[in-house]
Structure formats: C-alpha cells, structure tokens
Amino acid sequence: MKQHLEPVEISRFENGKLRAVPDLVSVEEPLGIRLHYFDGQEPCSKDLSITMRTPGADKELALGFLYSEGIIRSYEEVESLALLEETDDAWVSVSLKGDRKLDLENLERHFYTTSSCGVCGKTSIAAVQKACPVILPQKKWQISQEILCGLPDVLRKSQNNFEYSGGIHACGLFSLEGELIALREDVGRHNALDKLIGSSLQNGMIPIFDYVLLLSGRASFELIQKAGMAGVRFIAAIGAPSSLAVALAEEFDITLVGFLKGNRFNVYNGLDRISF
Numbered sequence: 121m122k123q124h125l126e127p128v129e130i131s132r133f134e135n136g137k138l139r140a141v142p143d144l145v146s147v148e149e150p151l152g153i154r155l156h157y158f159d160g161q162e163p164c165s166k167d168l169s170i171t172m173r174t175p176g177a178d179k180e181l182a183l184g185f186l187y188s189e190g191i192i193r194s195y196e197e198v199e200s201l202a203l204l205e206e207t208d209d210a211w212v213s214v215s216l217k218g219d220r221k222l223d224l225e226n227l228e229r230h231f232y233t234t235s236s237c238g239v240c241g242k243t244s245i246a247a248v249q250k251a252c253p254v255i256l257p258q259k260k261w262q263i264s265q266e267i268l269c270g271l272p273d274v275l276r277k278s279q280n281n282f283e284y285s286g287g288i289h290a291c292g293l294f295s296l297e298g299e300l301i302a303l304r305e306d307v308g309r310h311n312a313l314d315k316l317i318g319s320s321l322q323n324g325m326i327p328i329f330d331y332v333l334l335l336s337g338r339a340s341f342e343l344i345q346k347a348g349m350a351g352v353r354f355i356a357a358i359g360a361p362s363s364l365a366v367a368l369a370e371e372f373d374i375t376l377v378g379f380l381k382g383n384r385f386n387v388y389n390g391l392d393r394i395s396f
C-alpha cells in the first residue's frame with residue numbers, strides 16, 4: 121500500500137448495481153507548529169498554527185509556513201527543528217536564533233484568515249508587498265508552450281497517492297526544460313506548497329526564480345502569496361485563478377496560467393515568459 125493512504129470499506133453503485141468494495145482514502149491528521157524564541161528579555165513559546173495535513177514532510181511544511189508568512193527570512197535563522205509525535209497530536213517545534221520581536225496578535229489574525237473572511241484585496245496585497253523578503257535576479261527567460269503543455273502529465277504520473285485515492289493535491293517545481301525538480305502532495309493545497317517551499321529553503325533554492333510552479337487545482341490568493349514570497353515568477357494551475365490571485369500576480373509581475381489541460385491554457389498575466 122502507498123504511504124499516507126488508509127483502507128476503507130465503501131458501497132459502490134455502478135451499472136445499476138450496488139456492491140461493497142474496498143477503497144483507499146488520503147490520510148488527514150492535525151499538525152501544530154510551536155515556535156520558541158527569545159524576545160530580548162525572556163524565552164517565549166507560542167503555538168502558531170494547527171493545520172489539517174497529510175503526514176509526511178512535516179518539518180518542510182513548518183519551514184515553508186514560517187517563511188511564506190514572513191516570520192523567518194532564511195534557514196539560517198533556525199536554531200533547531202524537531203517533529204514531536206504524541207498520542208493524538210503531532211507538532212513541529214521550531215527554535216529561532218537571536219532576539220525576536222513578533223507581533224503575535226497580528227500573526228494570529230493573519231493565520232486564521234480564509235478566502236471567505238472578507239478582507240480588503242488592496243490591504244492584503246499591500247501586506248504581502250511589505251513582508252516579501254526576496255531580491256530577484258534581473259534577467260529575462262521563457263518556457264516554450266510545448267513544454268508547458270506537457271507539465272500536467274508529468275505531474276500526474278509522478279503523484280504517488282493520487283492514483284489510489286484521487287483526494288490529494290500536488291504542486292511541482294519544473295525547470296524551463298520540463299524536468300520535474302521537486303514534488304509535494306497533501307490533502308491541503310496550501311500545505312503542499314508550504315512543503316515545497318520548506319524543501320527549497322533547506323536546499324538553498326530561494327528565490328525560486330527561473331522555474332515553473334504547477335498547481336494541481338485552482339490558484340487562490342493564498343497560493344500566489346506564498347509562491348510570490350519565495351520568488352516564484354511563473355505559476356501554472358490545472359484549475360481557475362481567483363480575481364485576487366490575478367491582481368496579486370499583476371502586482372508582483374508573476375506569470376499566471378490557468379486551465380492548463382491538454383494543448384490549451386489561459387494566460388492571466390505575464391505572457392512574455394512564454395514562447396510560441
């Protein structure tokens with residue numbers, strides 16, 4: 121059995137008949153992120169977030185989360201990183217170096233923001249601009265439309281769990297030649313991206329500039345924000361983008377492609393990075 125899948129017994133209706141069959145579903149379990157730091161006067165600990173995720177690459181998820189939320193700006197700021205698995209809970213404990221001044225009230229408001237919270241689009245974009253830590257190379261590059269159209273097949277064939285459960289998201293990082301550099305999966309699309317960003321942070325790949333990020337689902341504002349913080353400037357999605365995702369892509373000069381399926385796609389911003 122593939123990792124992070126759980127067997128279940130289901131009732132399947134097919135061709136006019138109902139029968140009991142075994143099936144597999146993606147595992148979903150809670151993960152907390154516990155931050156330890158020194159505020160200049162005393163040691164502090166803070167439970168920052170609890171997310172429902174597919175177990176695996178949990179340390180990468182925590183790193184990617186902390187980086188994309190602007191809490192850390194490099195892997196060198198991390199003193200230690202440990203996965204603590206208890207009876208019913210799992211936590212990633214992150215200790216930071218040096219003195220830190222964290223606006224915890226603001227962080228808590230931000231972490232529990234969702235796409236239905238009604239936040240102002242301009243305010244959200246301004247917050248991302250202020251927090252973005254990357255300095256990007258000044259160079260032009262393109263990917264061919266032929267290579268771009270072939271990326272979804274590569275991603276799908278490389279997904280270990282999707283074939284069995286059909287209930288898991290993926291994000292893949294591709295070179296401009298179409299080579300899959302890294303792939304992460306999770307029941308949460310934002311978790312999959314945090315894992316990918318965390319891995320890139322550990323491997324010294326930030327900013328992720330001259331690569332293509334492929335999302336297995338839709339492109340929400342949150343995903344564009346996380347990718348933009350890491351220096352990604354080309355995002356392709358199998359599904360649709362939201363209006364605020366398009367606005368943020370325009371503000372950050374991110375090429376944003378949606379509905380990438382077969383030999384067709386829509387370009388919402390940054391057409392100049394694609395050669396035809």
